[in-house]
Every structure is written in structure tokens, then in C-alpha cells.
Amino acid sequence: xxxxxxxxxxxxxxxxxxxIINCAYENTAFxxxxxxxxxxxxxxxxxxxxxxxxxxKKEGRxxxxxxxxxxxxxxxxxxxxxxxxxxxxCAASKSTYNDMRFGAGTRLTVKP
Amino acid sequence: xxxISQKPSRDICQRGTxxxxxxxxxxxxxxxxxxxxxxGQSLTLIATANQGxxxxxxxxxxxxxxxxxxxxxxxxxxxxxxxxxxxxxxYLCSVTDFVANVLTFGAGSxxxxx
Numbered sequence: 001x002x003x004x005x006x007x008x009x010x011x012x013x014x015x016x017x018x019x020i021i022n023c024a025y026e027n028t029a030f031x032x033x034x035x036x037x038x039x040x041x042x043x044x045x046x047x048x049x050x051x052x053x054x055x056x057k058k059e060g061r062x063x064x065x066x067x068x069x070x071x072x073x074x075x076x077x078x079x080x081x082x083x084x085x086x087x088x089x090c091a092a093s094k095s096t097y098n099d100m101r102f103g104a105g106t107r108l109t110v111k112p
Numbered sequence: 113x114x115x116i117s118q119k120p121s122r123d124i125c126q127r128g129t130x131x132x133x134x135x136x137x138x139x140x141x142x143x144x145x146x147x148x149x150x151x152g153q154s155l156t157l158i159a160t161a162n163q164g165x166x167x168x169x170x171x172x173x174x175x176x177x178x179x180x181x182x183x184x185x186x187x188x189x190x191x192x193x194x195x196x197x198x199x200x201x202x203y204l205c206s207v208t209d210f211v212a213n214v215l216t217f218g219a220g221s222x223x224x225x226x
Contacts, residue, residue: 003125043116043204043217044155089154100145100215102155 006103019077023090030092080110114209116218133221135164135205140185147204159189195225
């Protein structure tokens with residue numbers, strides 16, 4: 001099922017720094033690209049999502065950059081905070097959600 | 113977005129037994145899914161729970177091992193049958209709702225098979 005490749009597997013960033021997580025997909029039929037945030041003991045929660053008609057979407061400190069030709073997208077977390085420490089999953093699907101494919105996940109640690 | 117309640121939140125089971133996980137949603141939803149998350153791993157779709165008909169299973173998952181029911185628009189169950197230690201995972205219910213049109217996850221059911 002793995003059609004979305006995510007890197008890095010783990011990331012350590014100092015407080016106030018920029019966290020960058022990258023994903024690449026294979027299926028050109030995908031048209032919805034969300035990022036999920038998961039804290040220990042909790043289910044994943046939608047953080048931000050983008051569709052391929054735009055190249056960038058920003059919500060607060062979180063930005064998705066999307067490169068359709070390269071079939072890549074990335075999550076940027078500006079001014080990273082210790083509370084951002086979590087596992088982040090990128091995903092991709094066709095609009096119906098019944099084929100959401102997740103990346104392997106990135107464990108982010110933000111050091112105070 | 114929809115609020116999802118899963119039961120049990122965790123359980124320890126013996127090899128060869130079966131466990132049924134319940135997923136209750138606070139509103140009617142269009143689609144319900146069951147995912148598996150093995151320790152430290154990503155999320156893998158097991159099946160789509162279809163209301164009033166048989167679930168649609170992903171490659172590598174079969175109905176005999178993971179029977180699923182969905183009697184109405186707010187409730188579904190996943191049974192893990194004849195369990196082995198390899199079934200030790202977190203099982204997550206997820207839904208898309210009419211309004212938010214996003215995929216929302218429950219907190220998961222952590223299953224340990226001894």
C-alpha cells in the first residue's frame with residue numbers, strides 16, 4: 001500500500017527553528033494531500049491539507065509546499081515549539097478518502 | 113468535525129481468541145474506515161465499512177480474519193479473529209462526515225496479543 005514516501009524518519013529541532021518534512025507520491029490520480037499530527041496515545045488529527053491547484057498553503061506557523069511536476073510536497077513548521085513534538089504523517093488520496101495512503105511518519109522532537 | 117468513541121481503548125488478549133472493537137460516532141457520517149497502526153509504524157487501511165453491505169477490504173486483509181459490521185450511519189465494529197502476537201497493533205476507526213468532509217480518527221484501540 002505504501003505509495004507515499006516520507007522523510008526524515010526522525011527530526012530534532014531547537015525551539016524557534018524551522019522543521020521541514022518531505023513527502024513524495026507516485027499516483028498522479030491523487031488530488032488531496034493532508035498532513036496529520038499524532039501525539040502519543042491519541043489518534044492522528046488533521047493539521048493542514050492542500051490540493052494540487054495551489055503550490056502553497058499556510059495556516060499559522062504551518063505551511064505546505066506542493067510541487068506537482070516533481071510529485072512532492074513538504075510541511076514547514078516555523079518557530080517550532082516543544083508542544084509541536086509529535087509524529088507527523090503525510091498522506092495522499094483521491095477525493096473520496098477511501099484510498100488514503102499514509103507516509104511512514106516523522107517523529108519530531110523540539111528541544112527547549 | 114465528528115467525534116469518535118472507540119471501545120475498548122486497550123486490551124490484552126490470549127493467542128487464538130477474538131476481540132471486537134466498537135466505533136461510535138456522534139453524527140451521521142458518509143464513510144467509515146478501519147486502519148491498523150503497528151508499533152512505531154504508519155497507518156494501513158484495513159477496509160472500508162459499508163452501511164448495509166459487506167465491507168471492502170484492502171489487499172492483504174480478509175473478511176475471515178477481520179469481519180466488519182456497519183448496521184447504521186453512526187456505528188461500526190471490527191473483529192480481530194483467531195489472534196496471534198503479530199496482530200498486536202493499534203486499530204483506528206476513522207470517518208468522513210457530511211459537513212467537514214475531512215478524515216477524522218478515533219483515539220484507537222491498543223491490542224496486545226500474548
